[in-house]
Amino acid sequence: MLHNRGPLLTVDVGDQSTEETDIDGIHERYIGGRGVCTRLAHERIPFDVDPFGPENRIVFATGPMQASTMSFTGRMNCTGVSPLTDGLLSSNAGGFMSRNFAATGYGAVEIAGESDELLAIHVRDDGVEFEAIPDLAGATVSETADHLEEERGISPDQTAIIGPAGENRVRFASIMTTKERAFGRGGLGAVLGAKNVKAITFDGDSAPEIEIPAAQSEIHREAATDDNIMKRQGTVAVMDLANAMEGLPSYYFSEREFAGVEGINGDAVEKKKYKKGTCSACAFACKLPTRDEERGVETEGPEFEVAMAFGSNSGVDDIVDVMESNRLCDEYGLDAISAGNTVAAYLASEDAFGDVELIHETVERIARREGIGDLLAEGIDRCHDELGVENWSVKGMDFAAHEGRVLHGQGLSYAVSNRGADHMYATFYSVEYPLVPEEDALDPEGTLGKAGRLVERENLMALNDAGVVCKFSRDYMNPERYEALFGEDFDDLLAVGARIVTLERHFNNRRGVDGEDDTLPYDIPDLEAAIDEYYDARGWEDGVVPEDGLPADYGAEA
Structure with a gap:
């Protein structure tokens, strides 16, 4: 069975030590990515761990398809105990970090312990460097990425970064890579924040040699030549269908149709898209770099889930307003789905649906845990009683856009x-x-x-x-x-x-x-x-x- 290769690198940020462990047997049984990470986490994280405690671990891994040139392979996985769900959780991100990670030669990298100072960890195929970066405390994702590029020559494509939300242990904080791609759901960015790790970078020239069968070429060719609506509109292409089926969550899940759908649907996003966007080696190119010249808003997205959370679920019918919400989440390092739904819960409690200024102000307050943001940073499951709204979550995680009351x-x-x-x-x-x-x-x-x-x-x-x-x-x-x-x-x-x-x-x-x-x-x-x-x-x-x-x-x- 095709599987990943390379040892596990354990990085303990408490005593700034590293250790390598042979995990070939685990690769053979679990292939790579989420499989290897889950198997390692199950063995190495105590069942009763505090998600914010030093014994929790964040495990990163790629899969064997990183050795290919096939579309749909520019992604990777990270796993840990979630501060949002309180369970073992894996999150997956696209972008360009996966092949830089593979170039280190490690099959998996786990971050353990807790640092006394804010750190950047530089993982290379010739060793690990621990860099104290106290001046970056509170920095946004792009500020941190720009610093690493300007001072260290490290591309954003080589980075995993948390924003202020992660540092402040917001329970749905993301780990961001390539500035705008997220290990989003579940709050693993807050776990890195608890460990006092602001950034991890990956570099090397030691990717394992894995022979990928010729079937990759046909798949890649079809992805490159197929006329698929996702290449133009991403996942938001499904919004009109969902709305027509009375399956578009709106006004904090109290309704399932949104009259202003034309302002936030696939056509609205496509009008703001100004270039193609993709992940490493992928010819499908379904990402959504968007820009509004008049208001000076530029971001990547929103995808369907975010257009629901900050759009219909928050009573907002202007795609540029949703784009700005998306941009703020990327900058502060927030899962945009949970952030949007939690803001929608707050709007419901205040009878303030559609108040865009309040929405954007609240996003920043959540990231910095200021005022009402300190409560909302706990997530819907933990704050709904105090807000006086229904608990729209399962196992602590709030709902995605695809409506289970219809599907x-x-x-x-x-x-x-x-x-x-x-x-x-x-x-x-x-x-x-x-x-x-x-x-x-x-x-x-x-x-x-x-x-x-x-x-x-x-x-x-x-x-x-x-x-x-x-x-x-x-x-x-x-x-x-x-x-x-x-x-x-x-x-x-x-x-x-x-x-x-x-x-x-x-x-x-x-x-x-x-x-x-x-x-x-x-x-x-x-x-x-x-x-x-x-x-x-x-x-x-x-x-x-x-x-x-x-x-x-x-x-x-x-």
Whole structure:
């Protein structure tokens, strides 16, 4: 089976020491990326760890596809215990850092301990340097990236940076790379902030030699030549469809249609797009560099989730206002979905939907934990009571834009996901809009009978995150192509994904998560029965992995 290579580098920022560990056996079983990170985290992070404590770890890893020249491979993974969900969580980012990371020669890099001073960590193939950077305390992401480039000659494409939000332990703080790409959901930026790590950089010329099968060329060619609407409008292309289905969350989830949708939809974004945007080696180029000359706003995006959170869910119908919200989140290092939804909760409590000045002011207050921002920085699950609004979250994570009250399989996915109400954990929405061929689509109505397909989708997405292969490759990948690339039967590849999902659930079980946490704040048909079907398909008992249900590589001690 195709898999990543290279040792684990452990960087302890407390005593500024490093250690290398052979992890070839883990690579062989878990491929790379999210798989290797999850396996390492499960073994090396205490089950009872405080997310902000020195014993929590952030583990970064690429996958073997970084050795390819194929589209959809310019991404990587990081994993740790989330301060937002309080569970083991992986986050995935695009951009250009992944191949710079691979060039260090390490298969994975974990950050442990807690520093007494604000640090930049420079990871190179010839060693690690710890640089004290007290003058960058409170600096924005772009200010930090510009400093590293001007003073050290380090490109933004080589960096993982936190903004003020991470330093201030905002529970949905991002880790940013290439300035505008985010390891977003779950607040892992706050974990780096707790460790007093402002930036990590990667450089070298020691990428492992991994032979990638010839199937990569055909996939890359199709991605380059296909006329796909995502190349023009990114994910926001789906907004009109969602709105037409009465499935666009609006006014803090109180409505499902938005009258001002034309002001924030795919056409509105496309009008502001001024050049192509992509990730490393990708010819699909679905990113959205946008600019408004009149108001001087420039950013990358917004994608559909952000256009929902800071648009319809906040009562805003001007794409430039949403672009500015997106820009502020990137600058301060905030997950723009959680930031937008949390701001929307605040607007609901103040009866202030559409107040753009208040929105932008509140984003900064959250990042700096000033005034009301200190409460909102805790996230919806922890602040909704004080705001007097409903708790629109699952396992601590607020909802993505794809509406589970309309796409019932997606609703089921939100309920059982190890990561909470996150759309990318299974991307089940794609088969219910549908965004897939008719023969692969499902009726969005109802939950019963969908559990088996959901398990397959979760396993496949975990496999993609181990590879690492972008989830927007769905129109270009099929079982035969997975087999051709990874050299393994497709069912055996899905079994890798199943091991990843199982380890996440087991870790979270040990932190107290069980079937009572697999729920929704709204009713959809037969949810409890569908959840039971899901547990049966997974071999779990009331949401708990049985003692004999762990992957075989753990043995009796697990």
